[in-house]
Amino acid sequence: MGEIKRRLRCCTRGFSLVEVLAVIIILGILASIAIPAYLERIENAEKSVCESNRLEVQRLYKMELVLKSVETSDVLFAEFSSLNHDMYCPAGGKYTYLNAEVVCDIHSHDDVNDKPEDEVPWL
Template sequence: MDNGGDYQTYYNQGFTLIELLTVIVILGILMSIAVLSVLGVTERTETEVCEANRLELGRYYRVHLIVESKVHTSTAFKEFMLGYGDEICPVGGEISYDDRKVECSVHSVAANGNDEGDDGEVPYL
């Protein structure tokens, strides 16, 4: 009967250091995956919000030019922006109007250097 008592006291002592470290490492890996995915979602959301705001601003600006019978100039756009507000880009990019499009210094295609013909590979010489 003594063997049964030793068996019970041995397994009632709690977790070993290896078991605790294993659980902590697994939780750390899961947390790093979660943080990286949340950061990616946040960045995509900021880009989408900026794009939607720029499209809306462009429409309002074109209507403003028609209603006021004005021609686009950088001064006319700056005056329009004073009345519209500064919160177009969620990360504070500089807003400009070029070639009938509202551009952001952070989120626009030209600002990121993404050309449609560029597939990200090294060119063959």
């Protein structure tokens, strides 16, 4: 009887290959769900911060134009941007002043067509 217990204890240590593979597969499935959702959250946060920064830059630039009593130009906006470089697009986009609005070369075109109507939505 003692011999059987000793053999069973010896052979039951650790995990079997099937158990390890099952855990790895489950972790892979969870990662395939979590990583895209996390990346989408980061992208949405960058868009939100960019929009906020664009509106703030636009407000400050219009105030400066009024205070100096001048018309806008690309040179004035470039000078203004270089002096106020603390507000920028977190994705690395460049701000330009176009049609009385500050636009980002990465995120501004996304605002117009966030959801194309002819495509089927997917999860």
